[in-house]
Amino acid sequence: MTEGLVLAELRRWATERPDASALDDGRRTVTWSELWEWVAGGAAELRGRGVRAGDRLALDGVDPVGTVAWFLAADWCGAAALVCDPAWSAAETKHILAAARPTHHVETSRTPRFGSDLSLADDENVEFYLGTTSGSTGGPKVFGRTRRSWHESYPVFTDVTGMTVDDTVLSGGRLSTSGGIFAVTHAISVGARCLLLPDWSPAKAAARAAEATVAHLIPAMLAALVPVWEVEPAAHLRMILTVGAKLDRDLEIRAEKALPGCQVVEYYGSSEQSVVSVRTTEPAATVGRPPSTVDIEIRDDGGQPVGAAEEGEIWVRSALLFAGYLTNGVRVDAGEWVSVGDRGLLREDGSLVVVGRGAATVVSGGTKVSAEEVEAVLRAAPGVAEAVVVALPHPWLGAVVAAVLQPEPGTVLHRRALRAHTAVRLSAGKRPRRWFTVDRIPLTTSGKIARAAVQDRWPDVRPLR
Incomplete structure (x- = not known):
């Protein structure tokens, strides 16, 4: 040619x-x-x-x-x-x-x-x-x-x-x-x-x-x-x-x-x-x-x-x-x-x-979001000991990004501060839309986040205000 x-x-x-x-x-x-x-x-x-x-x-x-x-x-x-x-x-x-x-x-x-x-x-x-x-x-x-x-x-x-x-x-x-x-x-x-x-x-x-x-x-x-x-x-x-x-x-x-x-x-x-x-x-x-x-x-x-x-x-x-x-x-x-x-x-x-989709991927409104990328940003936020990102079903977007956070001992997390933290580090399509806390995020025997277990233990998860 x-x-x-x-x-x-x-x-x-x-x-x-x-x-x-x-x-x-x-x-x-x-x-x-x-x-x-x-x-x-x-x-x-x-x-x-x-x-x-x-x-x-x-x-x-x-x-x-x-x-x-x-x-x-x-x-x-x-x-x-x-x-x-x-x-x-x-x-x-x-x-x-x-x-x-x-x-x-x-x-x-x-x-x-x-x-x-x-x-x-x-x-x-x-x-x-x-x-x-x-x-x-x-x-x-x-x-x-x-x-x-x-x-x-x-x-x-x-x-x-x-x-x-x-x-x-x-x-x-x-x-x-x-x-x-x-x-x-x-x-x-x-x-x-x-x-x-x-x-x-x-x-x-x-x-x-x-x-x-x-x-x-x-x-x-x-x-x-x-x-x-x-x-x-x-x-x-x-x-x-x-x-x-x-x-x-x-x-x-x-x-x-x-x-x-x-x-x-x-x-x-x-x-x-x-x-x-x-x-x-x-x-x-x-x-x-x-x-x-x-x-x-x-x-x-x-x-x-x-x-x-x-x-x-x-x-x-x-x-x-x-x-x-x-x-x-x-x-x-x-x-x-x-x-x-x-x-x-x-x-x-x-x-x-x-x-x-791949275990660590959320597809929201056509945007393919790496859970690990968002989790790395969340772990760097003050007061966050551990974080896991999961997909919550949505009728139009397919799914939305949800953050489940484990606070550091004695710390109270605030959604407004976390939103401000992610706003300067992540584009809009990757930012969590739903926020939750949990006493402890379950891990696998090798020390990795047990993503499926987070979904299974959803009754233990509390909305973050």
């Missing part, structure tokens, strides 16, 4: 449909030709700043259109882009940048000053995207994906959605997430107009959805929009894609009733694995079947494959997998098979059932 797939298609649409709308964030509209010129100019400016293939860029700013344009400009140069999120705490930002070690920082609200017809980096195995996912005690993990991994995910979504240049796509996810930026770049690859949300609110999202034919939403967003649509349906929506948490069947039924003729498609995956399975007509208890390019194995605790309908850890092999995690700028390559700790089973018909 002579250029990245996204850029090749962007050049095509800029030539064939120069004046058609490519991106629209509600404040401004950018045509295909304007987006191409911005990306080309950005690539020229990056080259002028010394950016070369293999470099890593941190994109800073709150302008969604600019973020997309500079993201593609980085790709033009063969550089990997990390989209920084203003919602990250200072501690999270410091940790993420230390892991990624970007060579350059770009302010995305600024348009480039010059451009030229430069050659494009053509290595499909070059690092293309840097993202973040839940970490352990040290904070979020930073991972890399190659151009090839990213691009080979496109056909899966094109086949499922049937998306064409006639579609208008609403991307509900933040651009700092792999799902959010992927939805936008996939729309660009097929020539569909893409609607961006600078910030989330049900009213703003509903207004944008009125123009859309396809929407990417997490279940929590869908739950907020369905009541609006029950009063005033989004007349053009033909498909909603959801990911991030198991879709509640009652919510799915309400959405389908509110939007007759609109298909709700659920898919399951992770930042590291990309898409693993897609549910269209399969039973609601499942997360559908894997695409033909994805292999799934269910393994027992000893790492051996189990039989059909037997529960175990979900392992995935495909060309869509991430390249590996980064520490101090050094990437440790992932293996042929990847697991994120989720547990499930494969039914006789080949459909996948997810029966539980």
